[in-house]
Amino acid sequence: MENLEQAIAAVKEQFPGMKLLENEPMKAHSSFRIGGPVRALASPSDVTSLTKLCDVLKQHHIAPFILGNGTNILFPDEGLNDLFIISTEKLQKLFLLPDGAIYAEAGVSLARLAAFAQESGLKGLEFAGGIPGTLGGGCIMNAGAYGGELKDAIESVVFLFIPDQSLYELSNADCAFSYRQSYFQKTPGCVVLSAVFRLEQDDPQTIAARMQELSEKRRSKQPLDLPSAGSAFRRPEGHYAAALIEEAGLKGYTIGGAQVSEKHSGFVVNRGDATSHDVYDLMMHVRNTVYRQTGVFLEPEIMILPPDYRLEDNGPQVPRNRISCASEPAGE
Numbered sequence: 001m002e003n004l005e006q007a008i009a010a011v012k013e014q015f016p017g018m019k020l021l022e023n024e025p026m027k028a029h030s031s032f033r034i035g036g037p038v039r040a041l042a043s044p045s046d047v048t049s050l051t052k053l054c055d056v057l058k059q060h061h062i063a064p065f066i067l068g069n070g071t072n073i074l075f076p077d078e079g080l081n082d083l084f085i086i087s088t089e090k091l092q093k094l095f096l097l098p099d100g101a102i103y104a105e106a107g108v109s110l111a112r113l114a115a116f117a118q119e120s121g122l123k124g125l126e127f128a129g130g131i132p133g134t135l136g137g138g139c140i141m142n143a144g145a146y147g148g149e150l151k152d153a154i155e156s157v158v159f160l161f162i163p164d165q166s167l168y169e170l171s172n173a174d175c176a177f178s179y180r181q182s183y184f185q186k187t188p189g190c191v192v193l194s195a196v197f198r199l200e201q202d203d204p205q206t207i208a209a210r211m212q213e214l215s216e217k218r219r220s221k222q223p224l225d226l227p228s229a230g231s232a233f234r235r236p237e238g239h240y241a242a243a244l245i246e247e248a249g250l251k252g253y254t255i256g257g258a259q260v261s262e263k264h265s266g267f268v269v270n271r272g273d274a275t276s277h278d279v280y281d282l283m284m285h286v287r288n289t290v291y292r293q294t295g296v297f298l299e300p301e302i303m304i305l306p307p308d309y310r311l312e313d314n315g316p317q318v319p320r321n322r323i324s325c326a327s328e329p330a331g332e
């Protein structure tokens, strides 16, 4: 805690212009609308400031938590008094490269990215139009829907590796994307900064029609009128989580303000006054019941905080193309 307070003081001194919220309720930053105050939430204005901020925190032995759009996280009601969160909300660069590929920074929403691709006459990101997260959060978990995944469109990803404060670029193959999984998720200390997308050309109207179709499908099947974090559980091999939950008789099952959605059993929704404990207890009840009845173990897809990762952990090794070492003075 002492380290954290010193780190916050250093951040204020070295980045006087940076947006820094203290004791900020996380329910305002979570699609679940759940979560108590976090000690500090900073929003660096660009990639350079973000890397410098991580450097300052590292000097104080603070491992930050990176926040995208908060659409896949359950924050605790008690708050996180020992956590420093860095939001990517201001990393918003999005443009076409001279060779026709799309460059996008981590904070760009997947909806904006998909719309940009459509307007540019580039197909392959239609599936992402309805996923409410950011590019960064999407890369972490290889977000996907309706048969498409980010891995099918990404050419390369640039990330900051906090333990050595260096920037790296990984090709698609080295990102180790698989179902809701990536190198970045398995490797603590990675901050996704940007990605390049290589897509094929198509008629913008045709792409728009496909997006519209998927959007209608989503609206008809998912409880978009209630706060949630999307699918609560990963798809177990050979099964569908929603079907297992429904067959276990848990559709509509409620604990406190949390409910297994009546519209889509794969979603846990906040009926208005759900606590993080309600959601957690409900998820555990669902998991135990389904396991007892079918022997299938449901793994949460939602990230449940507080986190459990270590700054010094290097994770699995794949070839990384080092771009630079972030050691210049602070930019903000």
Ligand SMILES: Cc1cc2nc3c(=O)[nH]c(=O)nc-3n(C[C@H](O)[C@H](O)[C@H](O)COP(=O)(O)OP(=O)(O)OC[C@H]3O[C@@H](n4cnc5c(N)ncnc54)[C@H](O)[C@@H]3O)c2cc1C
Residues within 6 Å of the ligand: 031, 065, 066, 067, 068, 069, 070, 071, 072, 073, 088, 106, 130, 131, 132, 133, 134, 135, 136, 137, 138, 139, 140, 141, 142, 143, 144, 145, 184, 190, 191, 192, 193, 222, 224, 228, 229, 230, 231, 303
């Ligand atoms: C209504 C609804 C529908 C959904 N539908 C889908 C769907 O169809 N398909 C699907 O895949 N998902 C879906 N989701 C889940 C969610 O939108 C995705 O997982 C999304 O990719 C999360 O992005 P985010 O920016 O919100 O990440 P966050 O929730 O902010 O973060 C998720 C994780 O990624 C990490 N992270 C975020 N950004 C970075 C970064 N730049 N660098 C390093 N780590 C980072 C966080 O630390 C955290 O561990 C849905 C969610 C909701 C609420």
